[in-house]
Amino acid sequence: MNILPYIIPPMIAVLVVSTIMSIIYKDKEKKDKGFVLNYYRLTYRRRFIRTVWAVPIVSLIYIALYRFSDITSNEYKIIGVFFFSLLLLDIGYNYSKWKKNEKK
Secondary structure (H helix, E strand, O other), X not given: OOOHHHHHHHHHHXXXXXXXXXXXXXXXXXXXXXXXXXXXXXXHHHHHHHHHHHHHHHHXXXXXXXXXXXXXXXXXXXXXXXXXXXXXXXXXXXXXXXXXXXXX
């Protein structure tokens, strides 16, 4: 089963929407307290916390994918490395930006 047609279009859509949202909220005031659904309205501290909370969710999605999908072992490993690499990069980026903005 070739899963690339199911992965590439959503990834392109996410990148386009993410770019548009980051441009729209670039100079807007960021919130550090209260509930905010939109990720781009959060401070880097809150983005970091939200990303750390995503670790168990991504793990559960990965386990569900393993349990209920019909993909090969190599595809499963590639998807796992991709998911967790993105998660670790996002955690590191948000942490470094949070500490950098905290010094200002």
